[in-house]
């Protein structure tokens with residue numbers, strides 16, 4: 001690949017060429033046999049679009065609101081603990097990209113940077129994030145950096161296995177800010193999350209990095225969306241590599257997607273691809289994207305398409 005990457009997959013290929021193998025494996029690897037990691041991508045490929053024609057798509061509007069924040073496109077940055085060796089200031093770079101693209105960034109509690117470092121890099125931001133490396137657990141910290149905020153980081157705590165449902169009550173008692181629950185994959189947990197007063201759900205298997213053979217996020221998003229019944233927004237991450245993937249997730253009921261994208265051009269690529277997909281599918285706004293715009297391939301069709 002001689003020239004600049006033109007899509008997210010090419011970025012990954014570039015990373016493979018320039019990063020030491022250990023770091024490349026850290027960023028791209030999954031749990032055990034990496035079945036879930038592969039499924040996150042393959043499950044998207046089993047969904048076909050149902051484009052509509054002769055509709056006015058001369059102006060495409062991708063703006064949306066997530067947890068009260070207006071963002072330019074339904075793409076949010078997922079929590080990604082950077083490897084100290086790969087990019088000691090990785091979150092700072094990501095926060096800059098988030099601010100430049102007017103989107104939300106979710107901080108990882110195992111971040112290598114402090115909240116203040118991240119916040120300082122994006123001028124005026126207001127955020128809630130766990131106090132990093134706090135041995136007593138995750139204490140959400142609100143930091144106010146003036147007005148004009150266009151970046152909000154939320155507490156990311158599902159990776160900590162010592163937490164349980166009743167801790168949500170405690171978390172809610174110590175902050176007025178909305179709490180997102182990441183890692184929901186079943187209707188049972190989706191209902192519990194709503195009952196517990198969660199402000200939003202992220203359907204996620206943590207990029208296939210935790211429990212192998214947990215389902216692909218896109219394959220369970222509809223189940224979660226139905227269980228939640230519109231009470232809170234449902235976001236999704238895992239395997240989102242193309243604007244068509246964003247479109248598919250929205251058609252199945254997600255409000256926005258998260259990607260572990262660290263640089264501005266990657267976010268812009270996804271936005272451009274989504275804009276093109278919306279135009280070619282006859283959807284001038286996000287609310288025009290409905291379930292009727294996608295079709296899940298049957299097992300039978302998937303089998304024959306591989307022959």
Ligand SMILES: Cc1cc2nc3c(=O)[nH]c(=O)nc-3n(C[C@H](O)[C@H](O)[C@H](O)COP(=O)(O)O)c2cc1C
Nearest residue numbers: 027078079080081108110206207237238239240260
């Ligand atoms: C290098 C790396 C570090 C990650 N660190 C965290 C983390 O600290 N906390 C967390 O909740 N998720 C973490 N994740 C998972 C992401 O937030 C996200 O769920 C996942 O990457 C989405 O899947 P995708 O990689 O297929 O887009 C990490 C992912 C990667 C690739």
